Amino acid sequence: MSIHTIQDLQEVTARRVSPDERLFSADQEEIRQGWTTDIYFVKxxxxxxxLELAATPVVAEVFAGRPGLLAGTAEVKNLLCEAGVAVWALPEGEWFAAKEVVLRIHGSYDRFGIYETALLGILASSSGWATAARHCKEAAGDRRVVCFGARHVHPAVAPVMERAAVAGGADGASCILGAKLAGQEPVGTVPHAVILITGDTVEVARAYKQFMPPGSPVIVLVDTFKDEAEEALRVAAALGGDLHSIRLDTPGERGGVTPALVREVRARLDQAGFGHVQILVSGGLTPERIALLAEAGADSFGVGSYISGAPAIDMTMDIKEVAGRPVAKRGRIPGITAAPRLQRIL
Structure with missing residues (x-):
């Protein structure tokens, strides 16, 4: 069944939206129908x-404003799947250079022009998040990186962001829908809230082992009430071989998680016979901090704001051919750009 898209300005004027009756994010149908587009594409x-030119065949190319790692092509494919156009794209997870063509569309302009705003936004934001995730993964080496960024962005885009992080190289995501869209199951332990309400970290650790599904790695926060090393030893003594990891999330008010703290906790666990217990670190991580903490002995990292707050990579769409004739705006070279790495996706 074909999707109805906005046809003219009269339809835009007639639409009524009340901010009192809904969340402010666009749903899938609104995006597909064109309600998130810039008004000038309707004009x-x-x-x-x-002018009877709507069916004119064109070739449009999308290029990036700066280097990065591409993500979002799978979503663009879903957006354009019923538009009746042919699409080529750079595969997700590939690095691209500034000004490199990452997507090309062949078809009648009227079939896809209404989607320019949306598809550029999808590629720009997703590629920014994916690039940040790859930088974190490169800093971590063979250690795990999990995206914890959903709380830093609007819930409407949290799944997009965390899926893009996985496309960029993150090993997992905590956002349920984001992980599912990436073909994974969500990962994560428990927040400080359950420890604060229960009143004791060890009691929560035992409850986690008892009540969570079999096979769930037992990972316990150890920075809520006591010294991190002391709490790590208490939890390890209580759970023994059932404890997979302790998580360090020391707040900035206490100096955050430092390499010295990781070294101390690692040494004390090893000395007490708990060498199997891994150390997960979270809280304000950047690639630079990840590298230092990995060297100090951290085994995995939960990264939030560095990924979620990554700037979008500007994407631009140009018409490069009209009815078989090479064209371009001033400053650009007319005609289809050589882009041998593109693969057909539609």
Missing amino acids: TREILRR
Whole structure:
């Protein structure tokens, strides 16, 4: 069944939206129908139709403003799947250079022009998040990196962000929908809230082991009430071989998680016979901090704001051919750009 998209300015004027009756994010149907597009694409559609040029075949190319790692092509494919156009794209997870063509569309402009705003936004944001995740993974080496960034962005885009992080190289995501979209199960331990309410870290650790599904790695926060090394030893003594990891999330008010703290906790666990217990670190991590903490003995990392707050990588769409004739705006080279790495996706 074909999707109805906005046809003209009259339809835009007639639409009524009340901020009192809904969340402010667009749902899938609103995006597919064109309600998140810039108004000038609706004006363009109306003008071209009145001039009987809407069916003109064109070739459009999308290029990046700066280098990065591509993500978002799978979602763009889903957006354009019923538009009746042919699409080529750089595969997700590939590095691209500044000005390199990452996507190309062949078809009648009227079939895809309404989606320019959306597809550029998808590629720009997803690639920014994926690039940040790859930087973290490169700093971590063979250690795990899990995206914990959902709380830093609007819930409407949290799944997009965490899926992009996985596409960029993160080993997992805590956002349920984001992980599912990446073909994974969500990962994560428990927040400080359960420890604060229960009143004792060891009691929570025992409850986690008892009540969580079999096979769930037991990972316990150890920075809520006591010294991190002391709490780590208490939890390890209580759970023994059932304890998979302790998590260090020391707040900035106490200096955050430092390499010295990781070294101390690692040494004290080893000395007490708990060498199997791994150390997961979270809280304000950057690639630079990840490298230092990995060297100190951290085994895995939960990264939030560095990924979620990554700037989008500007994407631009240019018409490069109209009815078989090479064209370009001033400053750009007319005609289809050589881009041998593109693969057909539609």
